[in-house]
Every structure is written in C-alpha cells, then in structure tokens.
Amino acid sequence: MNVRSIAAACVFLLAQGAAHACSCVPPSDDLEADIRWAFEHADAVVVAKAVSVERQPQGPDDEIDFEIDITELSAAVSFKGDAPAVLRTKITTVCCVCGFSFTEGETYLLFLNEEEDGFYSTHICTRNMLFEDARAAIDIILTKLL
Helix, strand or coil: CCHHHHHHHHHHHHHHHHHCCCCCCCCCCCHHHHHHHHHHHCCEEEEEEEEEEEEEEECHHHCCCEEEEEEEEEEEEEEECCCCCEEEEEEECCCCCCECCCCCCCEEEEEEEECCCCCEECECCCCCEEHHHCHHHHHHHHHHHC
16 A cells, blocks of 8 residues: 555545544443443433424524424433423534434433523433433432432
8 A cells, every 4th residue: 555545544534533523432331330420420310201392493594504402301200400390401403513312202311411591401422311221220320329
C-alpha cells in the first residue's frame, strides 16, 4: 500500500468520525456500574409512561430545520429527586444530537435532568430503557443505590 492510499484511508476514517456528532460511551458489561453512573448523574430517576408526544418543527419561517419532541409523562414511581407526578420533557430528536425519542403509550425507566425552564431532559447516552426491559436495573437501584 502506498502513502497516498494510506493518507486517503485516514481522511476517510476521520471524516466518518466527524459525521457522527453524537458519541456515547457504549454500555459496559457491568450493568451495576452503568446504572450507578446514570443514577448519580441524574436529577430524577423515575418509571413513567409517555402520555403524549408532540413534535414541534423549529427553524426560520416554520421551515423544518430540526424538531423538538415535547413529551408529557406520567410518573408511576420515583427513585430519586422530586419529579412531579406529571412531567414534561423537551428534547431535540434530529439526527446526531443524542435526543431520546419516546413512543406514546410506552412505559420507561428514565434518568432525567431538570432544566431551568421546568422541563426535563434526557438523551440516548443514559441508561433509559423500556420498563419491560428494566427489571435488572430496577433491582440494582432498589438493592444497591437507595
């Protein structure tokens, strides 16, 4: 392989990394450590159902430059923080900004941060998960973190 081919390959690989603005550390093989980190860095940890999801276009003259999802959640259980029974998230869900998208009617284990405007935020880099997949995570919260 000549120097020009190696240089071209390096440019290609670097460009690929720059194209992906959202970069999370992948979950480790240690679920307890991952849940502990997410729990410690969240203002609120809740089990909540997505009651409604409203997608709002954002941009000049109502052109869709990006979208914000405003989701109303009904919290069933709070493990951390003073989250109200009904809370709302405002999350940018356009490509590459790590926004977490909710599905109306689904229930989740959520690691949330309170914003100054009263909304909560979260992203795909936390350990948010569907409630049906959260048994082990909830066991860790109940037995190791509370």
